[in-house]
Amino acid sequence: MVDLRHAPAHLLVAEDNKVNRLLLTRSLELQGHRVDCAENGRVALELLRHDTYDLLVLDMEMPEMDGFQVLEQLTADPKLRDLPVIVTSSLEGVATIARCIELGAEDYLHKPVNAVLLKARIGASLEKKHLRDQQKELVRRFATSEVAQDLQQSGFALGGRRVQGAVMFSDIRSFTALVESQPPEETIELLNTYYTLMFDAINRHGGVVNQMIGDGLMAIFGAPLPLPDHSAAAVQAALEMVEMIELLNADRIAADKPAIRIGVGIATGEMVAGYTGTQQRATYTCIGDTVNLAARLEAHTKLAKRTILIDPATCMALGGRIPVEALGAASFRGKAAPVEVYAAVTALDTRQD
Known part of the structure; x- marks a missing residue:
């Protein structure tokens, strides 16, 4: 059985700081993942809507569109609402963390991000995504596409x-x-x-x-x-x-x-x-x-x-x-x-x- 916590995946890193973006990308690539980058939230959403990703690593403080706005857009999009998102931010406070979780983020890590902790969080998120994908596949297999769409849009x-x-x-x-x-x-x-x-x-x-x-x-x-x-x-x-x-x-x-x-x-x-x-x-x-x-x-x-x-x-x-x-x-x-x-x-x- 494949250990999904360590299986290669297609990740997107949304980070406006170029140094942080390059170092984070290099770290994830060394773990075997394929990584794309976005310098702000607007670019991240464009990439997410034109390609398929397994997980998004999202900074909060970015120009043009910040992390909160990205999360709101993901939640409103039926095709993207189940994408796992790990937030990385220097913003402090329980209210900030709670808002991110309420908007659908899987986890919230403070900067500077511990590489070992990030790896563990990504592995756990990918494993949960795989289980959700299996559930969707079962719905598609045993229900019609219209019923599957109704379930995705309206819930059960x-x-x-x-x-x-x-x-x-x-x-x-x-x-x-x-x-x-x-x-x-x-x-x-x-x-x-x-x-x-x-x-x-x-x-x-x-x-x-x-x-x-x-x-x-x-x-x-x-x-x-x-x-x-x-x-x-x-x-x-x-x-x-x-x-x-x-x-x-x-x-x-x-x-x-x-x-x-x-x-x-x-x-x-x-x-x-x-x-x-x-x-x-x-x-x-x-x-x-x-x-x-x-x-x-x-x-x-x-x-x-x-x-x-x-x-x-x-x-x-x-x-x-x-x-x-x-x-x-x-x-x-x-x-x-x-x-x-x-x-x-x-x-x-x-x-x-």
Whole structure:
């Protein structure tokens, strides 16, 4: 295992005194680090925004922009707020140290800086940064980029907020029979291929897949980040999903494997979106009548013998830009009155008719 306290890193030294800057740079380079220099806070921020650094060694008293101003800028920048900063200064007083720590500094060392102490502080800060980077990587791996961005900007808190958006449910039809007819390894391979294609279509149109349940998925268009024209984006994504399944089926039939079909339900309206679960384990999701209706529409695709079903709100939002077919009213569990159902017209449905 690599000892991160002594691993080489890319450091930035912000120090206006040329002698101090050169001596500090030389000391850090002898420790194996790659070091860049800035003669004031303004130059330091320019370098930080155009290159990637593991740690900043920051002087407080500098022309043009002092250390406090640099810390304030770092705190306000989501891309830089987690950068470890070690302050070196001749300023005395608990209030000065406290302000630096409140602004996000990892540590505060008085000048003249003890080289052994600085080395230890840098090592500890780099180790903590590595752990934070690992946490971010886990978030990126197990959450969508939109959820990761929301977490970085807003932080994590259980609860939700009302949003306007579109919800999509989709699954593979007759999946149970398909599973029973083939080895488990083929089923896993099929699911991996299926999700790869569906994720690409959904993400391409701004959607966020927030649930995968067996052969089914749920996607949100309009949360956690707002999405203009979310209803049309959801329907366009669904149409692309159907096209991808058709291309996949051409390969499956050529390999003497059964073709697969999907059903998609989309509803538009208000919902409550946010993080549900516990502080130890949570997921980003949305709840409400719009969500329930989308799920009912997806299940209704089997009875309606149509691939993509949408609700009246989605149909109205399309404004005639995508061909739809009115199928009449249908009664759904949980709905007091029947709901008008529309089908987004696909080439597959046309051939089946």
